[in-house]
Amino acid sequence: MIHIRTSDGEYIRIENEVWITANRNGIVITPHRVKAKGVGDGTSIWSLGELEGFPEARIITRAEYEERMGSQDDDPELSAEEALAVMMGGSYEAE
Numbered sequence: 001m002i003h004i005r006t007s008d009g010e011y012i013r014i015e016n017e018v019w020i021t022a023n024r025n026g027i028v029i030t031p032h033r034v035k036a037k038g039v040g041d042g043t044s045i046w047s048l049g050e051l052e053g054f055p056e057a058r059i060i061t062r063a064e065y066e067e068r069m070g071s072q073d074d075d076p077e078l079s080a081e082e083a084l085a086v087m088m089g090g091s092y093e094a095e
Helices: 062-069 080-087
Strands: 002-006 011-014 018-023 026-029 038-040 045-047 057-060
Touching: 002 062, 011 062
Parallel strands: none
Antiparallel strands: 002 011, 002 057, 018 026, 018 038, 038 045
């Protein structure tokens, strides 16, 4: 999973990223992130600076994405007793 910010200021989370590069045959998928000139989500492609004809974007950290989106932590911190119960084989959600 990666997070990107487009040149329009839109923040996007991509669950299953597809790394894109270009060679003499045109646009192709690459398994190597270091060789990628762009990234896609299966329907759209964004340029990471070297892919002509696609909207510009840059990879950002998850913290930057969550700060911008105002995300709250879905997993609240457990108390010491709840954590001990989980470690001993129980589940704090079942109680």
